[in-house]
Amino acid sequence: MELDDRKLKILTAIIRNYLETGEPVGSRTISKDSDLNLSSATIRNEMSDLEEMGLIVQPHTSAGRIPSDKGYRLYVDMMLKEKEEELNNLKVELNAKSEKLDTILKEAAKVIADSTNYASMITVPQYRSKKIKFIQLTQVDYSSILCVVVLDGNIIKNMMVPCDRELPQDAILKLNLMMNTFLQGLDMQEINVSVMQKLRTEASEYSALISDILDAVAKCLEEQGVEAYTSGSTNIFKYPELNESGKATNLLYALEEKKQLTELMYKEGDKDRGIQVYIGEENPIEATKDCTLVTATYHLEDGVYGKIGILGPRRMDYEKVVGTLRNLMSELDGIFHKE
Amino acid sequence: MELDDRKLKILTAIIRNYLETGEPVGSRTISKDSDLNLSSATIRNEMSDLEEMGLIVQPHTSAGRIPSDKGYRLYVDMMLKEKEEELNNLKVELNAKSEKLDTILKEAAKVIADSTNYASMITVPQYRSKKIKFIQLTQVDYSSILCVVVLDGNIIKNMMVPCDRELPQDAILKLNLMMNTFLQGLDMQEINVSVMQKLRTEASEYSALISDILDAVAKCLEEQGVEAYTSGSTNIFKYPELNESGKATNLLYALEEKKQLTELMYKEGDKDRGIQVYIGEENPIEATKDCTLVTATYHLEDGVYGKIGILGPRRMDYEKVVGTLRNLMSELDGIFHKE
DNA sequence: TATTAGCACTCGACGTAATTGAGTGCTAAC
């Protein structure tokens, strides 16, 4: 069957209406609301066709129709194409002056959740293959050494390493020089046994200390249990269709146990700079099969990226969400690439 | 009226039973369950007395009784006294080897939530009056300076300060020396205008840079929006009496908007090293008036403390909760004071 | 041929009894 112009108009009218009300929409409503000037009977015939095409479904006989996943998909695809250039004018309230990365991200999640009324989550970028730019050791007191590591992209990590005595000033200087000479420009994989061996030989009497420090560095750099922040998870209670018995609980659980979500968010890789929409059953996570998930990728710099996602009911205000996300992406870009 | 031994036994039997089932408990149940060997009629008479004393209430005529806040209070006080020395043997799975503080705390919250099946939250200690122990400036690349500040208690803060040119090595050394000379041992309040003035004069040509750095330091130290982590917030869905319509939503909202909770958790100060129990209406926060909140204070070192809280239904397994908290407190003590 | 009006039919939602059963208080007997 052909999806002609009129059918399309009716479909979008149905979807729009359903997004607003959350109630199945009947032929009479469309007949009155839209500017098609058709009787409800005609609409009924068309709706019957649309149902046959799998774009809308009836929750039960003698109820109105609601969009199917396929119907949403059509609508979203259309909208994405249409809105390609348009930018929503939401004022993002990120006051991002040199705040820490995770503060910015938390704030971003909050902004998104507040302005869309859906639940949002954002993952912290991974620095899998970051190189060491700079290492600094300092004796802070008689029993501990502070070790600061700066990675490409000015990611700073620091840790305390215990030691058993106070080192003379020149020893510290020497160790610093050594560490930087041997480790600068290397990433984690490249710090192998031979490098460590060399360092230890060179350090002679401080070889044990060097071991401790290297351990600390390694541990600190590996410490990348893909972190994520969520916000507005209680928003899902605003949508009755998600609020049924078990569903909301499962969703909240999934949001709290961010693991699955982050996995999903990374699955797609960073190829796509664009916006991804998963509708209902398209959703790879069981708990979210009654929802729509919209994700966008932001880039801190080449190869360092994270994702931000919005989770809401199928009847999500797609236009607003996409607009908000686009806007936020450009804000984040501005913040991260301002230098 | 006198609260004799038999009444007490009946009361605890009622409470225990209600903790298990969540249903109002009737005279017949007690008559059968407990080892008192009394008929339900006798129990009824006693229950009538207990009700008169305000220790139990009837949700409605012809329903069983449930403990009132006062009844819980009696029970908890008894239990706290009884269990004073006893330590629950929960194996805390904190593998705390030199992990970062916030990782430990997050983990602690999770352990508590998992093992009790209630919601938990933990606040990150504040370092309000911490003194600067050590400051280190390093030029990382031509346009940025890394500033590391170590506070009493080995709290490390760091930040990047932009600068407009590469500084000569000896300038950096001089600045470092200056900063440490002037700022060491001071806390935030003590870094006043006169100190800053002196520093800037001393720094002569780098006076602008010094300003930037001081700003960064100040900002970084002030950055103490009492943080908190929550875990297991979805657990509250396990208790039907909290799961009613709006209640759960409000609770979740309160848990997400940690602000109120952290306020509460700090209100009490750090005088009490012990365990606090707020039952129902005793709860200072509106949203939690249907819950019991149990808090405990942990100490990182003198004057640096945080609280951990467990939020659950009134019918909380008080013994388990108190045991678990006591145990965790001692674990944390072990971790923080091992050196 | 496409559109529309009209009508019978379906089925969830809602409101109002009727029924059930756990539990109580009271009284009289033990």
Added chain:
DNA sequence: GTTAGCACTCAATTACGTCGAGTGCTAATA
């Protein structure tokens, strides 16, 4: 002081009737 028995209460559950939004089909109309 304790217990058995009985009448009473009341939330919860079930059953049932009504309502109305919405459909599909058919016949009339443009």
